[in-house]
Amino acid sequence: MSTVWLQVGQCGNQIAQELWHILGLVNGSCGKMDKNPFCSRDGKLSAICVDSEYKVIKKMQKQVKKGLFRESNLIIGKQGRGKNWACGYYNKPLNCEESLLYNTMERLRKEVELRDCYSGTVLFHSLSGGTGAGLGSHLCEEIRDEYPLGQILSVTVAPYQTGECPLQHYNVLLCLSWLQRYTDGVFLFHNDDVLRRTIASQGKKNLQDSRVLSQVSLSSMNTYIADCVAGLLCPVSNFQTASGLSIGVEPWELLRAVCPAPTMKFLHVAQTSTRGQVLWDSMVSSVTRFLAPESSTGDPHYSTSLLSVVRSNHCSLIQPQSSAMKRLQRAYGCVSWNPFPLSLWTASYDMRDSTGQRHSLTVCANHSSIIDLLKHTVEKAQKMYSAKAYIHWYRQYGCEGKDFEQAFDTLSSVETEYYSARE
Known part of the structure; x- marks a missing residue:
């Protein structure tokens, strides 16, 4: 009951929805509080669902009618963010009260006020989408500024390395740098790795067969990610009281276990x-x-x-x-x-x-494999930036060269930290 769950963008909302399904909450019943620390005292899920388009959020209207979500916690924009980080981060309507950022922070404030003790926010989003990456980055910054004592855990997904969008390297660069600055830990899932593991979990052996790859649905991949999150964040026996009741969800105990150094927070x-x-x-x-x-x-x-x-x-x-x-x-x-x-x-x-x-085994490691993603992202983004490719698509929303330069410096320093932590 100390955590607020924030679902941002299409990817973030789909993964979170799979999580609620795994936990058996989609029927609208949270049950006893000691068994469902994801809910508030009134039995409503402590989640805020945000997207710049209606198509994903509208599927959650059924859960609103069943009493799982508060209808006021479904926040919908009027147009997409064009898979552009700058559009998601900087784009604001003239009327501040109509902005996704303002409305989301207002709902977050009200959710925090419902907590017995607010400890932090878990954010579901992607690294490449305009809403998930751009608005997600801005929300991390605002939450850190508004609630400096609360912790922030990001559950995020990196795109396929083969490419999903011409702007993905810029989006990943900028979003990762914001997460490094403002979050306390990041569950970082790679679509390539999730695809392989999803295929293996389905008992298929030929991982290179294009026909096998095409048969794996996005829903199956989201289910795998949600399974991992549930495996890590559901209550465990280690944190039960003498009476046998759970003290609740443990994302913050998890961060203390795997993120002892604040400069190294990307988790495999x-x-x-x-x-x-x-x-x-x-x-x-x-x-x-x-x-x-x-x-x-x-x-x-x-x-x-x-x-x-x-x-x-x-x-x-x-x-x-x-x-x-x-x-x-x-x-x-x-x-x-x-x-x-x-x-x-x-x-x-x-x-x-x-x-x-x-029987399940879930592993969370502060693993140096993040270096490969950082190097790939910085190299691709640097080539594009040197050629001034697509820069005007970012400048039109107010994203300047200093944002890119700061992002390059931030990720380079993270890479250095991981190299220096080697034995």
Whole structure:
């Protein structure tokens, strides 16, 4: 009950909606507060849904009628943001009270006032969309300024490297730099990685077959991301009181576990699950299957900290010093200078199946693979910027050269921090 959930743009709203479905909240019933810390005392979901277009938000009207969402928390603009970060960040109507930014911050203020104790905001959005990246960046800045003691966790998605939009490298550059400056942690999902893991979870083996790739729906990929978020943020046994009641959702405990250094906050998240008999070593092999062992330059990847969340009625069989957890640490390349790189959280059942038939392993790592995305983004954006490609599309909304230069400097400093943290 200390967290506000903020869904921004098409991608952010779709992922969050999948999350509410996984948690069984789409029927409009939050149930007891100790079992559903995602809701307020009145049983309404503590979520604000924002988009510059109507098509995604309108699907949530059914949940409003069922009593899950407050209708006033559905905030809709009158036109899209053209997949342009500057349009999403700077574009304001003449009447301030009609702006998405103003209306969203007003609803956030009212949600904060409903909290017993406001601890922070979880933001769902994308890195490449005009609303998700641009407005999402501005909201992070405003929330940090308005509630400096509250923490901000971003759940965001990077586009395919092969390209989704001609402006995506600029959008990713600018959004990542804003997230670095104003958030406390970022669950960073890559569409390429999510696609591979979604295919594998469906039991398909030929990951290079174009026919197999085309059969994977966007909804399936969103479900995988939402599964990972639920696996990390649902209550666990480690944070139960003596009476057996959960103290609530733990995104802030998670950030303390995996983001000990404020300059290194980009987190790699992966999950695997099985039904029936569970073999933890096999699940570790599955979750680390697509983990890149080294960077594009040949340097071994490493993790400064690692969180493993096990949800199973057999979780008592797995301990921090077990062979499966040691294997997990080796696969993620935990640094030697951290004496306690692994945190293990457990829950007696998986949120998707309370009968105990489903077992899941979710891993969150402060992993150096972010360097590859940073280098790719900076190199592509720098080439475009040097050629002055599409710059006028940003300047027309007020985005100046200093925004780009500051973004280049910010991401370069992040890359340096990750290199220097190597053992």
